[in-house]
Amino acid sequence: MRRSSTDESTYRRSPSPEGKEPGFARGGPFRRCSSLYGRAGAGEAGDAGGGPFFGLHSNPGPKAAQARYTSPKGNKYVVFYLDLSFIFLLELKRCSMARGCLQGVKYLMFAFNLLFWLGGCGVLGVGVWLAATQGSFATLSSSFPSLSAANLLIVTGTFVMAIGFVGCIGALKENKCLLLTFFLLLLLVLLLEATIAVLFFAYTDKIDRYAQQDLKKGLHLYGTQGNVGLTNAWSIIQTDFRCCGVSNYTDWFEVYNATRVPDSCCLEFSDSCGLHAPGTWWKAPCYETVKSWLQENLLAVGIFGLCTALVQILGLTFAMTMYCQVVKADTYCA
Incomplete structure (x- = not known):
C-alpha cells in the first residue's frame, strides 16, 4: 500500500x-x-x-549575545588588575635594586673620602710641625718668600681636608648639593694640575732660566736674620747632593764678596772649612745635580703623579655615580 x-x-x-x-x-x-x-x-x-x-x-538572539559578552568583562578586569600588580612589583624590584646600589656607592664613597680626609690631616700636621720647628722650611725663592714647603703642606692639607669633609657629609646625607660641590672642587683641582703640567713641559727652558736667576738672588739671604728656612734648605741640599752653589761654587763669592763658601759645601765638614782652598769644596752645581736626580727618578715621580690623578678620578667617579643614583631614587622611588 x-x-x-x-x-x-x-x-x-x-x-x-x-x-x-x-x-x-x-x-x-x-x-x-x-x-x-x-x-x-x-x-x-x-x-x-x-x-x-x-x-x-x-x-x-539577545539571550545568546548576553551570555557571550557578560562573562568576559570580569576576565578583562582581572587581567587589568594582574597587569597593574605585575608592573607594581617590577617597580618595587627596580626601586629596591636602585636603593641597594645607592647604599653600596654611599659606603664606598664615604670610605674613600674618610681616607682622603685623614691624608689631609697628615699633610697638615707635617706642615704645621715644619713651620713650628724649622720656620719657613725649604724657602729657596727670594721672589716668593712665602712659597715654602711648610706653607705648601699647610695649604694642601687644609684644602684636602675640606674636600674630604664635604665628600663625607655629602655621602652620609645623600645630599645632591654637597655631592655636586665635591665633584666640582675635585674637578677644578685636577684641571689645575693638568694645566700646570702642560705649561711646565711647554716652557721648560724659560722656567730653567728664571729659576736659576731667582735662586741666585736667594743666596744673598743665606744666613741672614728671619731666613732660617732658606739657610737650612741650602745646607741640606748641598750636604745631601754634594754640590755647591746654583751653577757653580763661585756663586757664593758674590754673596760673601770673598773667596768663601758655606761650610755645607766642604768635602769634610768642619767649622770654617768654607774658608779653605777650593780643592776642599764640592764642585758640582746644585741646580743641575738636583735636576739630574729628578730625571733619574722620573719614573717614580710619574707614578706618584699618576696615582694622584687616579685617586682624583676615582673620587670624581664615586661622586657622579652617587649623584645620579640619588637623582634616580628621588625621581622613581619617592
Missing part, C-alpha cells in the same frame, strides 16, 4: 522557503543544540528566516 505524501519523514523533505518545519524546529533532536546558538527554530518568538542547520545562524 502506497504511503501518502503526508506520511513522509521530515528528514527526507526539503525545507520550506519560510523555514517552518514543525518536526525539525520543534520536535527534532537538534533543537537543544541549535538553541545554544540563539535559535530554537522558526516559530519561537517570531524568529523568521532561520535556517534548518544548527550553529550556522548569522544573527544570534
